[in-house]
Amino acid sequence: MARHQHHDQSAGGSQRQLRVGELIRHELADMLSRGGIHDPVIERHMITVPEVHMSPDMRLATIYVMPLGGHDEKEVIAALDRNKRYVRGEIARRVNLKFAPEIRFRIDERFDEAERIEKLLRTPAVQRDLAHENDDE
Numbered sequence: 001m002a003r004h005q006h007h008d009q010s011a012g013g014s015q016r017q018l019r020v021g022e023l024i025r026h027e028l029a030d031m032l033s034r035g036g037i038h039d040p041v042i043e044r045h046m047i048t049v050p051e052v053h054m055s056p057d058m059r060l061a062t063i064y065v066m067p068l069g070g071h072d073e074k075e076v077i078a079a080l081d082r083n084k085r086y087v088r089g090e091i092a093r094r095v096n097l098k099f100a101p102e103i104r105f106r107i108d109e110r111f112d113e114a115e116r117i118e119k120l121l122r123t124p125a126v127q128r129d130l131a132h133e134n135d136d137e
Helices: 014-031 038-042 073-082 086-092 108-122 124-136
Strands: 046-052 060-067 102-107
Touching: 014 046, 014 086, 038 073, 046 073, 046 108, 060 073, 073 102, 086 102
Parallel strands: 060 102
Antiparallel strands: 046 060
């Protein structure tokens, strides 16, 4: 009889990936809020870190960020990229991992997508269809 290993994998990854991603997210958010990254662009912006996605082998962390108000996104990503080596070293020091993951920064576009969907839901055509659906019930 064959034995199959089942790994609990949700859309975001395994429990370990999620846990390590959350640890990294928390440490980076702490560094940003305390002014731990000395760069004029980063110091000028409030930057949120909504999510960190870990690769299955835990060697790559994709860090999603968003400057408050969505201003200067490219400038903020460029500043974070300039400080990537320092951030990686701090993460390695603060989070107990076998290997310090490579990191890459991306803008979190979920807010834009949510706003786009919200606008669609408010369009007259969708409102009409929703009203029509309620009449049928």
